[in-house]
Structure formats: structure tokens, C-alpha cells
Amino acid sequence: MKLGVNIDHIATVRQARRTFEPEPVSAAVLAELAGADGIVVHLREDRRHIQDRDLSLLKEVVTTKLNLEMGLSEEIIRIALSVKPHQVTLVPERRQELTTEGGLDLTKERKRVEEAIKLFKKNKIVVSLFIDPNREQLQIAKLVGADMVELHTGEYANVVDPEDRRICLHKLAESAVTARNMRLQVSAGHGLTYNNVQPITKIMEIEELNIGHSIIARSVLVGIERAVREMKEILLRK
Ligand code: PXP
Numbered sequence: 001m002k003l004g005v006n007i008d009h010i011a012t013v014r015q016a017r018r019t020f021e022p023e024p025v026s027a028a029v030l031a032e033l034a035g036a037d038g039i040v041v042h043l044r045e046d047r048r049h050i051q052d053r054d055l056s057l058l059k060e061v062v063t064t065k066l067n068l069e070m071g072l073s074e075e076i077i078r079i080a081l082s083v084k085p086h087q088v089t090l091v092p093e094r095r096q097e098l099t100t101e102g103g104l105d106l107t108k109e110r111k112r113v114e115e116a117i118k119l120f121k122k123n124k125i126v127v128s129l130f131i132d133p134n135r136e137q138l139q140i141a142k143l144v145g146a147d148m149v150e151l152h153t154g155e156y157a158n159v160v161d162p163e164d165r166r167i168c169l170h171k172l173a174e175s176a177v178t179a180r181n182m183r184l185q186v187s188a189g190h191g192l193t194y195n196n197v198q199p200i201t202k203i204m205e206i207e208e209l210n211i212g213h214s215i216i217a218r219s220v221l222v223g224i225e226r227a228v229r230e231m232k233e234i235l236l237r238k
Contacts, residue, residue: 006212
């Protein structure tokens with residue numbers, strides 16, 4: 001199972017002070033050294049975390065795969081076509097949301113998605129569509145020419161009742177099989193954590209998981225002791 005590490009929240013920490021640290025590109029290099037199979041960023045219209053400069057630097061530096069999550073705005077499409085990441089993942093984007101809240105509704109967005117896919121494919125950029133795990137969305141994803149689908153695991157991650165969780169897992173597994181039978185590549189992500197990820201890894205048809213918040217949250221905690229010790233060393237230096 002491959003791991004795409006979403007580093008948006010490295011930029012969230014930097015943007016909290018509008019300063020120069022931490023650099024997302026440095027985090028990308030370290031994530032790759034640790035075994036990440038890809039780096040994922042979402043260039044949002046409101047630029048709340050990742051900035052245009054980050055994307056250009058990442059394109060230069062990432063040696064695995066740079067996967068740009070993006071909404072369907074003209075401006076972001078133009079930037080994506082100019083930077084040419086290895087892959088784009090089309091997601092729905094609303095300004096007020098804290099994070100992406102669900103998959104694309106391809107029954108409504110079909111025409112816009114189809115047009116965007118044509119542009120990306122002409123530029124040899126792999127296109128993935130972030131969708132909820134259901135057959136209708138998969139069928140449209142195939143018809144509009146997607147290379148890959150990313151199954152939304154947010155509902156699975158949010159439910160608390162074990163039976164509801166079992167149902168969500170079943171939907172994900174069934175959709176992954178359907179997608180593979182349609183010759184779509186399959187990834188999954190959103191809301192996955194150190195506690196809930198394991199059952200998803202058992203779904204053989206899913207080739208890659210994209211995980212962000214939980215990894216960045218843990219990195220802050222596993223790193224804080226060393227960071228404090230290093231500052232104390234400076235303060236105690238004669
Ligand atoms: N996949 C997609 C399409 C997303 O929008 C996000 C959030 O940016 C993720 C995966 C990662 O989600 P999380 O930060 O909850 O791990």
C-alpha cells in the first residue's frame with residue numbers, strides 16, 4: 001500500500017504567523033526520506049495554507065509524485081497547467097469549509113470535470129477524481145476519462161457505531177472492486193488516522209492512501225521534546 005503524505009498543515013503553521021517557517025518543501029523532502037510514495041498539497045482558492053510558491057518549489061524538488069488537489073476554478077486550472085504536477089486530484093471546494101467535506105458530485109459537475117480532464121490529459125497530467133464510494137459516481141468517472149479515483153473515507157472515519165463503520169468499510173471495499181474492474185486506479189483518503197487506518201489497508205484493490213492531518217499532528221507531538229531540548233541548550237549555553 002502506497003502512502004501519499006498531505007503536507008498542507010505544515011503551511012497552516014507557517015501561515016499562522018505569515019512567516020518563513022516551517023517550509024512545506026523541507027517537510028516534503030523529509031517525508032520522502034522516511035518512505036512517502038508521494039506528496040499531496042491542496043492549493044485552495046483562498047490560499048489559507050499552501051501558496052503558489054510552495055507548489056512551484058515542490059514541483060522542482062519532489063522526486064516521488066506530486067499530487068495537486070484542486071477545485072475547478074479557472075485560476076487554479078491555469079496554475080496547474082503551468083506547473084504541471086505529476087497528478088491532479090479534482091475535489092469540490094467551498095470557501096467556508098474547514099476541509100473538503102465530501103466527494104465531487106459528478107452527476108452535477110460532469111461537464112466541467114470532463115472539460116478539465118481533457119486539458120490535463122493533453123498536458124500528460126494524470127487525473128484522479130475524489131468521489132464518494134458509490135457505483136453511479138464511479139461510472140461517470142470512467143465515462144469522463146479519469147485515470148484514477150480517490151474514494152472518500154470521511155464518512156468511515158466519522159462514524160462511531162461499529163455496525164455503521166462495518167457498512168462504510170463494505171461500501172469502500174465494494175467500490176474499490178468496481179473501480180478496478182472498470183480499469184480505474186484506486187486510492188482513498190480523508191480523515192484517516194493511526195487508529196482507524198488498518199481495516200482500510202486490508203482492501204487489496206486500494207493502491208494508495210492519502211493522509212495529512214493525522215501525520216502532521218503526530219509529527220508535532222513526537223518532535224516537541226527534541227525541539228524544546230534544543231532551545232534549552234541554547235538558553236543554557238555559556
Ligand atoms: N484526500 C483528499 C481528496 C483531501 O481533500 C484531503 C484533505 O486535504 C486528504 C485526502 C487528507 O485528509 P486528512 O488531512 O484528513 O488526512
